[in-house]
Amino acid sequence: MTAETVERVNGTPLPDEPRFEYDPVAHAEAEAIRTRAAAEAEAARIEAEGRAEAEKIKAAEEAEKLRLDNERKRLRLEKDQADHAAYMAKKAAEKAKADAEREKTEQTKADEAEREAQQLAEQERAERWWKWGARGIYAVGLIIAAPVQFMHFWDPKRPFLVAAPGLLEGLALVLAFGAAWAVAHRRDVAPYRIGIMLGALIAAAINLYGGMTDPEIGFNAGLIGAIASLGGPIVLMAYEHGIAQKADGIPSWRERRAAERKAAEEKKAREKARRDKADAEAAAATAKDIAEARAREEQKRRDADRQQHHPEVWKVAEAMRSARGSAVVTEQIWADAWYRVTGSKTVGITPEIEELTQAAQFRMRAVAEAPISGPLSLVESHRPPHAKRDPNAPDGRRNNGGTPPRRIPGDTAAPHPIARTQARLERTVEKKD
Numbered sequence: 408m409t410a411e412t413v414e415r416v417n418g419t420p421l422p423d424e425p426r427f428e429y430d431p432v433a434h435a436e437a438e439a440i441r442t443r444a445a446a447e448a449e450a451a452r453i454e455a456e457g458r459a460e461a462e463k464i465k466a467a468e469e470a471e472k473l474r475l476d477n478e479r480k481r482l483r484l485e486k487d488q489a490d491h492a493a494y495m496a497k498k499a500a501e502k503a504k505a506d507a508e509r510e511k512t513e514q515t516k517a518d519e520a521e522r523e524a525q526q527l528a529e530q531e532r533a534e535r536w537w538k539w540g541a542r543g544i545y546a547v548g549l550i551i552a553a554p555v556q557f558m559h560f561w562d563p564k565r566p567f568l569v570a571a572p573g574l575l576e577g578l579a580l581v582l583a584f585g586a587a588w589a590v591a592h593r594r595d596v597a598p599y600r601i602g603i604m605l606g607a608l609i610a611a612a613i614n615l616y617g618g619m620t621d622p623e624i625g626f627n628a629g630l631i632g633a634i635a636s637l638g639g640p641i642v643l644m645a646y647e648h649g650i651a652q653k654a655d656g657i658p659s660w661r662e663r664r665a666a667e668r669k670a671a672e673e674k675k676a677r678e679k680a681r682r683d684k685a686d687a688e689a690a691a692a693t694a695k696d697i698a699e700a701r702a703r704e705e706q707k708r709r710d711a712d713r714q715q716h717h718p719e720v721w722k723v724a725e726a727m728r729s730a731r732g733s734a735v736v737t738e739q740i741w742a743d744a745w746y747r748v749t750g751s752k753t754v755g756i757t758p759e760i761e762e763l764t765q766a767a768q769f770r771m772r773a774v775a776e777a778p779i780s781g782p783l784s785l786v787e788s789h790r791p792p793h794a795k796r797d798p799n800a801p802d803g804r805r806n807n808g809g810t811p812p813r814r815i816p817g818d819t820a821a822p823h824p825i826a827r828t829q830a831r832l833e834r835t836v837e838k839k840d
Contacts, residue, residue: 435828442825541646545583548639549576552614555632558624559617575613578606579640586647596647603640610636706735713741720748 556572586599611633618629713736714721724736724744733740745754751761822830 435832438825438828439832537646537649541642544642545580545639548635549580551635552576552610552632552639555614555617555624555628556610559613559621575606575610576636579603579610579636582606583640583643583647586644587650590647590650600644600648603644607637607640710736717745720744723747 553572553576556575557569560568560571582599582602586596586603588594589596589599614632614636615629618624618626618632621629713724720741721736721744724741727740727744728736731740742752742754746752749757751757
């Protein structure tokens with residue numbers, strides 16, 4: 408039966424049937440596109456995951472950074488608070504100390520003022536007792552001496568002589584008042600004192616004469632009257648003398664002696680300080696002379712040593728010393744001369760020494776940077792050491808007479824489809840070329 412081709416169906420021509428032919432290149436390209444798309448999708452996924460993980464890590468780092476920043480701020484705030492508390496405590500302690508010192512100063516001033524007040528009160532009390540005591544003694548002397556003089560000058564025929572005792576005793580009293588006025592007005596009191604003593608001596612002589620010549624008076628009354636005539640004015644004059652010295656600011660004998668003792672001590676201290684200063688200056692001068700002598704000896708030794716071992720440099724150094732006007736070859740001059748002669752800025756280094764140094768450094772670098780071979784080599788340091796085999800030991804491979812095994816299909820895993828497709832594409836391209 409012959410098969411006939413159907414060209415129409417119900418009068419309608421049939422379309423051409425598509426023919427599907429296998430195109431390995433297109434298939435490989437499609438496979439490559441699919442693989443590339445999958446790889447790109449996987450790469451995008453990995454990149455997205457990596458970006459998300461990086462964002463997560465970055466967020467964690469930012470959170471940790473913020474936490475550390477907050478922690479540092481908290482610690483700084485606590486430190487500032489502690490410093491402020493310490494500062495306030497220090498200020499409070501200083502204020503308390505200042506208040507205590509001020510209270511102590513005020514208490515010291517108050518105690519000093521109280522002592523001065525007590526001393527002033529004591530001085531006023533002593534002066535008051537001394538004042539009224541002197542006047543009392545004068546009044547007692549007047550009471551004793553006046554009756555003796557009245558008895559001596561009493562004469563019924565010449566009654567006016569009864570006023571003579573008032574004249575003699577009043578003379579000393581009035582002159583004593585004048586001396587007090589002179590002290591109060593800062594005047595010279597010497598004339599008043601001379602007048603007081605003359606009046607007192609006259610009254611005392613009259614009392615003593617009356618006691619010796621008049622039996623009614625008696626020697627005892629005349630003697631005590633003379634003493635009274637002298638004692639009262641003398642005591643009053645001593646009182647006025649002390650008041651005058653106080654008013655004039657004249658130091659007392661005790662004050663003068665204390666001032667002389669203090670001046671002697673200060674003079675002694677100045678003399679001791681002057682002697683100590685002179686001794687120190689002499690010791691410093693001696694030490695300076697010794698140091699200069701040692702420096703000169705050291706300079707001589709240094710010059711002789713340099714002239715003996717480095718004559719070329721020494722000649723240049725001497726020329727530079729003379730040109731610069733220096734007395735000796737200083738270290739700066741010697742360093743400049745060494746540089747001019749040897750070319751080295753380091754004193755003591757010559758070209759020969761520098762050559763040996765460079766060679767030694769090169770050898771050291773070569774030894775230090777050369778690769779290590781043998782059991783200490785870093786190349787085989789990751790391989791564990793193993794014992795050497797006995798030369799007479801049998802071959803450890805399979806029982807094939809020592810011949811390596813033959814490779815057969817299936818010994819190794821088959822290549823990946825993508826690899827096969829890539830290889831086929833490469834061969835196709837090579838054929839087209």
